[in-house]
Amino acid sequence: MNYTEPQLRTINVIRYVTPLREGGSLPAIAEGDDEFLYVLKFRGAGQGVKALIAELIGGEIARLLGLRVPELVFATLDPAFGRSEADEEIQDLLKFSVGLNLALHYLQGAITYDPVVTTLDAKTASQIVWLDCLLTNVDRTPRNTNMLVWHKELWLIDHGASLYFHHSWYNWDEQAIRPFMPVKDHVLLPQASMLDEVDTEFCSILTDERILAIVNLIPDEWLTDDSENGTPAERRDVYYRFLTTRVEASENFLKEAQYARAILI
Known part of the structure; x- marks a missing residue:
């Protein structure tokens, strides 16, 4: 197996598309400034950054072992993002998630x-x-x-x-x-x-x-x-x-x- 040291890109979140309410931590589909869609995991949700750390380590170990995992990226959320969000629960989530979050490439149609x-x-x-x-x-x-x-x-x-x-x-x-x-x-x-x-x-x-x-x-x-x-x-x-x-x-x-x-x- 050819080994490449892992690296993650960093994107800026520019659009909140829709929440994925089947998860207790309210992940969401969001658009990055690279024009791709991602499943965004928020640092302000549920278990906080520990869930993001587990996601990062677990996903990259799985990838190293040859299993298929959507691309993981760091996702930056601006303080102004979400101020116009009408849903108070989502607005709070976005407010507490300012800074560096984690996202997975959205597998549309999966x-x-x-x-x-x-x-x-x-x-x-x-x-x-x-x-x-x-x-x-x-x-x-x-x-x-x-x-x-x-x-x-x-x-x-x-x-x-x-x-x-x-x-x-x-x-x-x-x-x-x-x-x-x-x-x-x-x-x-x-x-x-x-x-x-x-x-x-x-x-x-x-x-x-x-x-x-x-x-x-x-x-x-x-x-x-x-x-x-x-x-x-x-x-x-x-x-x-x-x-x-x-x-x-x-x-x-x-x-x-x-x-x-x-x-x-």
């Missing part, structure tokens, strides 16, 4: 992945299950697959519920080596029969250097919450050590996934 309609091959299913165990992503269930089919190809979206250790920072080092118990509810677990092969392949790709390059994408302004201890560099280092430790201890979540699958089938 449809939600339905496991009844589309069956994935064992290798792809195993790759996605392994990824979500690594990221502790609780949000890829039959109820909410967070996958789209676009031009007959599968795309992964919405990793904001990943890395839930960072909502408390408590015992992050212990959490890094724990099995991922929610894997039993993963929508693709029944097809994931190649987890051993994927584990070998993905652990070789996810070197310390490549993980560090992804973690270094996190902007300082997303790591300066006064309610948290530590400098941006120190908090960025926790993400790095959590992920590298989790890769080294992948056998723990691998065995749990295999055990859960054996019970399921």
Whole structure:
């Protein structure tokens, strides 16, 4: 696999198109100054910048591993943006999201992945299950697959519920080596029969250097919450050590996934 160090473009949001109300954090379709449409994730919503950090890390790790993820971009929201918005809830959201947000390229015409309609091959299913165990992503269930089919190809979206250790920072080092118990509810677990092969392949790709390059994408302004201890560099280092430790201890979540699958089938 050819490796290119990750880089994200920065766009300015020039038009709020429509809210996507199926999400609790009120993401929206918005237009950037490059004339493309994006699904905009707001720093002022729900879990705040931590959801954006999880989205950034999860999406770029998935991309590094060869899975399809819409392009991620940093999206700047001007203080004047949204003043004419009539909906007070949306107006508040825009006001608290001034500055740097995150957006995904909008896959126009994409449809939600339905496991009844589309069956994935064992290798792809195993790759996605392994990824979500690594990221502790609780949000890829039959109820909410967070996958789209676009031009007959599968795309992964919405990793904001990943890395839930960072909502408390408590015992992050212990959490890094724990099995991922929610894997039993993963929508693709029944097809994931190649987890051993994927584990070998993905652990070789996810070197310390490549993980560090992804973690270094996190902007300082997303790591300066006064309610948290530590400098941006120190908090960025926790993400790095959590992920590298989790890769080294992948056998723990691998065995749990295999055990859960054996019970399921």
